[in-house]
Amino acid sequence: MNLLSVDNATKYWGEKPLYENISFGIQQGQKVALVAKNGTGKSTLLNSIAGKESLDGGTIAINKEIKIGLLEQEPTFEEGQSVLDYVLSSDSEILRAVRNYEEAVALSSTDYSDAVLKQLDLATAKMEEFKAWDAEARVKQILTAFKINDLSASMESLSGGQHKRVALSKILIEEPNLVILDEPTNHLDLDMIEWLEEYLTRSKLSLLLVTHDRYFLDRVCNEIIELVDGTIYTHKGNYSYYIEKKAEREANHAVTVEKAKNLMRKELDWVRRMPKARGTKQKFRMDAFHDLKKKAKSGKKEEKVQIQVNMSRLGKKILEFENVYKSFGDKKIVDDFSYVFKRKERVGIVGNNGVGKSTFLNMLTGTESIDAGIITKGETIVYGYYTQKGLSFDEDIKVIDVVRDITENHTMGDGTSLTPLQLLNRFLFTPEKQHSFISTLSGGERKRLYLCTVLLQNPNFLILDEPTNDLDLDTLSVLEDFLEEFQGCVIVVTHDRYFMDKLVDHLFVFEGDGIIKDFNGKYSEYRAYLDELERQKKQALKEEKKATEKKVQPKTASKKLSYKEQKEYETLEKEIEVLETEKEELEGKLSDGSVSDADEIREISERLGVIMDDADEKMMRWMELDEIANG
Incomplete structure (x- = not known):
């Protein structure tokens, strides 16, 4: 069954087209990823499909029999709405029955009046009538997976990351025919991402999603739609297959362009020698020449971010932790932690949300005090700290002024000096975009600008807290290449397993209650280690149960x-x-x-x-x- 058809869709940002005349469709059962660079209108296109934005041209036809669920980057909710009301605010009678039942159960835990008990009896009867117990179990399974425990909390009291998790839960609970997800893995910890992967892989839901998480793309999606220079390329298969076919397509295109250039040289010589009198044959050949010229120029070099720093000299002593303690009240963040950092060290930090990873990074830089112990910082350390929140840019200043406030003439690692305009060109900000206001930038463009400001400090110790959020795949690839060659230290906190596997040598595992363990290996190896521990635990329980049964x-x-x-x-x-x-x-x-x-x-x-x-x-x-x- 056809769920969605996009036909010649066109959208402008001011006078600039985000995309023009793009067409594609989604069938029932497909799990499709939309891949494109930052600023090309991915989120805008998703909002247009969900009916939240209009097109400037073309049509979007949606099957009238289906329901669409959209996960936005910044979900909205009603004032005073509780988590339970938000998650179960649905037209579904079954979900209404579940909401009424959960509310009655919550009331009856503290109020034993006849009125409340009667309300619980009525709610239970409705659950029986609609056979809603399976739905209630699924609701609890999903909420538990995303660690949403307090259903009575107001939505306004939650953090931005919690809003995203609650909104994602609501969509999965409602089970619309087509689920549209904009960066679904942002604000999820690694356990949540892996649970979501498994859930979506096994689910019969149809998907259209935008994500930078390459493992997630590879394991969930069975089709990749790529938007390049206003053209749609469709690849059946997962992300690995897409990368393979994209490389083939670009190689074939390069050969075609080179042939066109060689032919154009000959045709150009003919045009220059062509007599003034133009007959039909000459006109036909002129038209063919112009077509050839267009094809030859279609092979413009793909622009990529150029990341380079003039890294400050790094001395022998870098950074040392000696018996460090840190707590907030009764909550331990670091409990007797010692470590000596070495040159070119690559450390990944993993752990559930709320165990103190960001606090630990602030302790590294000295912006967060410690309770006991010693942190010794080398005299030559220059931190480059890419925080999860990013910079709070003034919306009313221009992009180029952000860089001018830092430097007017910046020396790069190869000795060349660059002006702010040249620097921004390297980070793919066109002259037009450089003189635009911050308010016009997409989320990914803001993160790219922020990365530029961090690297302008010429750091030799990089601390990256969720650096992959909202960056497009091309920028991520360039950043990974840069970090692999970087001669200083790198500490990474990220939920992007591909990024971590590619870069880190070992992990600091935050287990909670102040315990930090040093695991010698990459994240995929750590995950395999945990799986083996779980298998051994289950086997031991099974053998213990058998032994007990034999005794009794x-x-x-x-x-x-x-x-x-x-x-x-x-x-x-x-x-x-x-x-x-x-x-x-x-x-x-x-x-x-x-x-x-x-x-x-x-x-x-x-x-x-x-x-x-x-x-x-x-x-x-x-x-x-x-x-x-x-x-």
Whole structure:
């Protein structure tokens, strides 16, 4: 079923087109990512599809039978609205029943009056009437995954990151036919991102999303739409397949442009020697020449951010922590932490939201005091601190004035001197954009400008707190290349697992209660380590349970599989193996790009969901029988 058709969509920002005459569609079951550079109108396009912005040209046709859910970068809510009211504010009778039931349960925990108990009875009856218990369980599962615990809290009392998590929960709970997500992984910790990945992969929801998280793109999406210079390129398959095909496309285009240039040289010589009298043949050849000229010029070099610093000299002593303590009241942030930083060190910091990662970074720079211990800072250290909040730019000043306030003539690492205009050119701010007001910049452009101001300090110790938020994929790639060559120290706090895996050598793991462990490896290795610990824990619990049952049960009470159960047990093993094989084959088809038909992609996605559910059910039954058989 066709959910959405975008036909010749055009949108201007002032006189400048964000995009012109772009067309694409989304079918049921597709999980599509929109990829484009910052400032090209990705968020604007998503808002137009959701009906929150108008187009300047073209049409967006939405199937009348479907419902769309949009996760905005900055969700809005009504004044005085509680988390519960916001999350369950829906036209769905089932979700209304769940909301009334949750409200009644909350009241009855403190008020035992007959009126409240009657309200609870009525709410319970409605839950029974609409068979809403599964919905209530799903609501709690989603809210728990995003660590939303206080449903009575007002939305106004929450932080920006909490707003985003609550808004994302609301969309998943409502289960619209088409979910539109704008940077869904921002403000989520790593556990939440991995849960969301798994949920969306198994869900039958259709998706259109914008994200910089390459692992997320690779594991969730089965189609990539790329917007380049006003042209849409569609790639069936995941992010890895898209990168491969994009490289092929650009290589083929380069060959075509080079051939056109060679032909144009010959045609140019003919044009210059052409007699004044122009017949039909000459006119035809002139028209062909102009077409050739256009094709030859289409191979303009793709501009990328140029990141370079004149790094300040870094001495032998860099930074040392000796038995450092830090608490806020009863909450421990750092408990007896010691560490000596070394040259070219690459440290990633991981841990749940609220365990004190940002506080630790402020302790590094001296903007946050410590309770006990010693932090010794080398005399040559020059910090470059890219904070999560970024700069609070004055909306009414021009982009170029931001840089002029820092430097009028900046010396780069290669010895060249650059003016503010030249510096901003390297960060892909055109002369027109440089003389625009801050208020006109997109979120990604603001982050790019902020990165420029940080690097202008010529740091030798970079602290990056969520540097990947809102940066486009091309800028991220350039930043990664720069950091790999950077000769100073780098500390990174990020939920972007790809970024962390590519750059860091080891991790500071914030486990809570002031405990910081040094893990020697990248994030993917740390995740595998945790998975193995969890497997061992489950195995130990299973063996402990078996041992306990053997002690308390007499030998005569031991149970054996019946003939029927034994047959079921053997059959389940084979069925699970068949399902796993089919699952691998289908996932392979989606990732290698061998399937291009939208209907077939949808059918494969739906089949994957069925297989996963069926496999889980059979595995649970097999484990029950296995426990009896081997008990």
